[in-house]
Amino acid sequence: MSSRNELLQRIEELSSTIDQQKEILRNLETSRSDACMALNALSDPVARLPVEVASNVFTLCLPDDQVYPQPGPQTAPLLLLRVCRIWRDIVLSSPSLWATVHFDLRAQDSSQFAPGVAAWLGRTRDAPLNLHLSGSISDAITKVIEQHAPQMQTLKLRIWFNEGQLLEYVAPFASLRVLRLFGTRGITISECLQYLDSAPRLDELGIGSDYLPTGDPTPVLHTSLRTLQLWEESDCCPSLILQYLTLPALENLVISQSCGTDGNVSGFLARSSPPRLRIHIGGERKLQHFGLVPGLSAITVQCTHFEGGRFI
Incomplete structure (x- = not known):
């Protein structure tokens, strides 16, 4: 009868042999997979x-x-x-x-989407990113936005509910050219101005909001913005933000029918004094406050009609 030590040695030898055979089997599986892939490549033009x-x-x-x-x-x-x-x-x-995408986050807790959104955007690497988010914005989603802020080229937000400040800190949007904030609840004018101030290359800004409390905003001078669109989705008037903006490079100002008081618009134009400006007005409005503005050498006023979420 074998001793206990002999049996233990035998078990160890068999275990070692099994591990070796497993390694051989894995290598054979890998070789077969490579051969199948090579065979598929022969018949796959892609x-x-x-x-x-x-x-x-x-x-x-x-x-x-x-x-x-x-x-x-x-x-x-x-x-x-x-x-x-x-x-x-x-x-x-x-x-x-992966770099152009719309995530619909309409759920009671949008944080459940954060891992999937992060995984998707991670595949964009450093490619220019065009992102549209709709729904509620959780802190977890906010952190994903901040992580990819440097590669954002276009950012479009339609927010039904914001759990807190839209961004814990405003990351530098070094490449952002187009920003649209609309359908928003709980976003302050201060936060909109922070976005604008953090995007030095921004060319187009669109704001359409259900609610924009003024708070205590810090005025912003932006020297590259060329197109500003303001449209109204309920009782709020997003043209209130004009009180805090100076845009000397502005070329196109688009205002919906009931947005913009005389003081907001005329004061904004006087401060900005853009050399060339086209103003698109939704519906019929009094045009007195688009008269002579110091420093304004050329102005074109076009009355347009706001329909279906766009100006025609």
Whole structure:
């Protein structure tokens, strides 16, 4: 009869042999997977393309019915991930496929979306980011926005509920060119001005709000903003923000029918004194306060009609 020590040694030898066989099996599985991928590449024209070209081809698969497509398992890029390993590798190495997106966060607790939003935006790497968020904004979502602020090119927020200050601290939006804040509740004029002040290259700002309490805002001088759009979605008048803005580079001022008091607009124009300015007015309004403004050498006033959330 074998001794206890002999049995223990035998068990150890068998365990070692099993581990070696497992390693051999893993290597065989990897070799078979590589062979299958190589076989698929022979019949897959996409796999034979350079990654940059394949990425451009996949870009044509993105939904074209919206400027900001919403993520979905039946649409690119998520759909492309499930085709094969080659396609998955190409999609995950193509930041541009993830860089324009709309997240609908209409839920009682939007923080549940934060991991998914963070994972999606993480795939954009350093690509220029065009982001549309709608719904409620939790602190967790706010931190995701702040993390990707430097690569934001376009930021569009339609907020139904804000759990606190929109941003704990306003991160530098060094590349932001277009900012639109609308359908908002609980965002102060001060926060809007902070956004504007943190985006030195901003070219276009649109504000349409349900509620913009004034608080104690700090006035902002912005030297690159060329287009300012103000539209009204309820009883609030977002043109109140004009009291705190000076925009010497402004070329287009768009105001909905009932936005803007004479004092707000005329004082703003007198401070800014843009050399060339087109003013688009929604509906019929009195135009006295668009008269002579010191330093204003050219002005064009166009009456437009505000319909369906846009000016026509």
